Amino acid sequence: WCPLSKRTGAKVLDYLLSGDQADVVVANVHKVLEDVCKEAREGRVSVADFVVTRGLNKPVEKYPDSKSQPHLRVAKAMLKEGRAVNVGDHIPYVICLDGDGTSSKKGIADRTEHPDNVDSDTTIVDKRNEKIGAPVMVTPGGPPVRPKVDVEWYLAQQILPPIARLCEPIAGMSKASIADRLGLDARKFEQHLARSQQALAEAEARGAAFVPMACMGDEERFGDCAPDRKSTRLNSSHLCNL
Secondary structure, three states: OOHHHHHHHHHHHHHHOOOOOHHHHHHHHHHHHHHHHHHHHOOOOOHHHHOEEEEOOOOHHHOOOHHHOHHHHHHHHHHHOOOOOOOOOEEEEEEEOOOOOOOOOOOOHHHEEOHHHOOOOOOOOOOOOOOOOOOOOOOOOOOOOOOOEOHHHHHHHHHHHHHHHHHOOOOOOOHHHHHHHOOOOHHHHHHHHHHHHHHHHHHHHHHHHOOOHHHOOHHHHOOOOOOOOOOOOOOHHHHHHO
16 A cells, blocks of 8 residues: 555544544544545645555566566566666555556556656646546657656545445445545445445345254255165164264
8 A cells, every 4th residue: 555545544543443423533534535635636645655565575577477567567667777676675666647648548557657757746637627638748859758646546546445444334434425535436336335235135135034954844854855765763772872
């Protein structure tokens, strides 16, 4: 988890353990989420707060799936630049937007960059602005355009999941409501919740209809068994020997 995720989780946990009334806790947690998403979208969160790190357990070339793992992609780029990369190192990386300002065309690993190569301006265009998704304009002969942090990805993948797990037992807080406070599309989380609730209801219905074998009568318990006419009848002495 990135520092922004850890810091947000710590604030939320403080409110959950404060001993305040439930409605006060919910209001305070909602305020934390609203502040975090506002600061992130307005560019008031530094690149350092978006950095995720993962360690190397073996040389980069020994990983069979290096193309699909973000930290390995960055480690390869570091080696290509002549930078030292050793087993045991923790590789920092940041998930960035595509060159056209979106995050839909490439996988996560393909949008991973070393923090040193990321644009320090983390401000994003509001979703309601018509300029969203517009291609990045490159000035001929000018400095190379650095990739920008994918703030929306961080809100959805680094803030929402841990906060939702922390707040799950709190009445009035669902994954959908947390997503809404973060300015994300809550509808897909509501649909996910509806499917989960339906699956839970079906499981409870099956459980309610279940009767343990110990509570069944002999006719029901052994109804599918064919009598073994060759077997001898057990008497009390056989049972004692058993």
